[in-house]
Amino acid sequence: MxxxxxxxxxxxxxxxxxxxxxxxxxxxxxxxxxxxxxxxxxxxxxxxxxxxxxxxxxxxxxxxxxxxxxxxxxxxxxYLDGAAMYQRPPRGDLGYFRRARRLLQQLHRCGIAHNDLAKEANWLVLADGAPAVIDFQLAVRGRPRSRWMRLLAREDLRHLLKHKRTYCPQALTPVERRLLQRHSWLRAAWFATGKPVYRFVTRRILHWEDNEGQGPKP
Known part of the structure; x- marks a missing residue:
């Protein structure tokens, strides 16, 4: 220590x-x-x-x-020298999202699904413009080729593509657009059960006000 x-x-x-x-x-x-x-x-x-x-x-x-x-x-x-995605938006930066996708592939090959990449606060834009990810408290470890890990990896990718749709929509490919439209049972279960509980605990009990990690509320 x-x-x-x-x-x-x-x-x-x-x-x-x-x-x-x-x-x-x-x-x-x-x-x-x-x-x-x-x-x-x-x-x-x-x-x-x-x-x-x-x-x-x-x-x-x-x-x-x-x-x-x-x-x-x-x-x-x-320490990573960078700013959260919502603080330094990679607008129109296709290179950022290409590198972010490669980073996700590397994480998944290591047997890690981040599981919390919907939050822009967990994506960094480093000083040189490269992507990085932080906050692995909810990460899941497992065999990369297992059905469960592949499902979680696909959800990680969908969250990245949502950010790409926000900041670089013109660069979305037809395959990426189809993936965004394809909702898994895991997402449906989260919105039906997990998210209401999460909101109740974080907002009513813990009194968090950071809009689920996406910057201050307007």
Whole structure:
């Protein structure tokens, strides 16, 4: 554990931990600290952080945060110099979306489905214009060729194509348009059951107001 790290800036604080930009002798990194999580949420907060640590171990070397340390209370990951998609929109940037699709393919070959890419906050536009993904708390690990993982990978791709439709619609191919129109049973089940529960918990119980990670509400 790094003992001489200093906090540079607070990035986010919610019921599942506090995220801050830190600096130590090796440079900048990002820390998720569970120290101030309410007692009744410590188990799910620990479970989510542990899940993220396990996923980050699988994506070493890709355009995603690299796991530095996880001790059960603090998760340290590498810092990526970039901005969220909604903060630096890749309008008309076909190259961004081509590289983003290759990044997804790499993640999926590693046996990782991100499972939370509908949120623009989880897509970064790096300083050089390249894509990266963050926040692997809900990522699923498994055999890349299993039916379940292929289904989740397809949903990851559909979420990317939705962003492409928003920022680079003229570049959508006929195959991509058909994929956007094809809704899986998983999506139907989420909208029928999971999403209402998610909204109730996050908005009524946890009082989150970030529009599900897509920037401040208008």
């Amino acid at each position: 790094t003992t001489d790290a200093i906090e540079v800036a607070a990035l986010k604080a919610d019921s599942f931990g506090r995220i801050a930009l830190m600096r130590d002798g090796d440079g900048l990194f990002v820390r998720r600290d569970l120290a101030h999580v309410p007692l009744w949420l410590r188990l799910p907060a620990w479970w989510l952080a542990r899940r993220e640590a396990q996923a980050l171990r699988c994506v070493s070397g890709l355009a995603a945060p690299q796991l530095l340390r996880w001790d059960g209370r603090r998760l340290d990951r590498s």
